[in-house]
Structures are given as structure tokens and as C-alpha cells.
Amino acid sequence: MIDAYKHFWSKAFDFKGVSTRSQFWWSYLATTVIYLLLSILTGIGSAINEYLGAFLGIVLGLFALGLIIPSISICIRR
Numbered sequence: 001m002i003d004a005y006k007h008f009w010s011k012a013f014d015f016k017g018v019s020t021r022s023q024f025w026w027s028y029l030a031t032t033v034i035y036l037l038l039s040i041l042t043g044i045g046s047a048i049n050e051y052l053g054a055f056l057g058i059v060l061g062l063f064a065l066g067l068i069i070p071s072i073s074i075c076i077r078r
Contacts, residue, residue, distance in 0.1 A: 005030040011077070012070035019077040027074060031067060038063060 004026035007019070038060045046053020 001026045001030055008070055008074055012073055015073055015076050017077055019074050021078070024074055024078045031071075035060075035063065035067075 004023040007023050008027035008031070011017075011019070038056070042053060042056040042060050045056040
């Protein structure tokens with residue numbers, strides 16, 4: 001799973017070639033788990049302090065924006 005996630009980020013701007021089915025799904029699973037953990041932390045942070053929640057919300061938003069091109073890339077390679 002970790003190798004597939006490393007492959008996901010290392011080939012983020014490579015739109016040629018082929019990704020295996022397992023690389024696609026393992027990276028998708030890892031990304032979903034990280035996104036869910038950040039979402040839970042954002043909710044807990046906003047319950048503790050509104051500024052902490054806002055900061056974690058910004059981190060979550062930047063993570064989501066950073067996923068756009070690598071996700072498109074792996075979809076095209078798959």
C-alpha cells in the first residue's frame with residue numbers, strides 16, 4: 001500500500017504509461033483514509049477551538065487541492 005502511494009505521488013505529473021489496478025486502488029484507499037482522518041481532526045479541532053478548526057480546515061483544503069492533478073494523472077494512466 002505504501003509503495004502504491006509513493007508511486008501515486010512520484011508519477012503525479014506523468015500522464016503516459018500504465019498504472020496497475022492495484023496501484024490505482026491502493027493509492028485511492030490511502031488517499032481516502034488520509035482525507036477522512038484530516039476531516040475528523042478538523043471536526044475535533046473546531047470543537048476545541050475555532051481557530052484550530054479553521055487552521056485544520058485550511059490544511060484539509062490544501063490537501064484536497066494538491067490531490068487534483070495526481071488523481072487525474074493516475075486515472076488517465078489506469
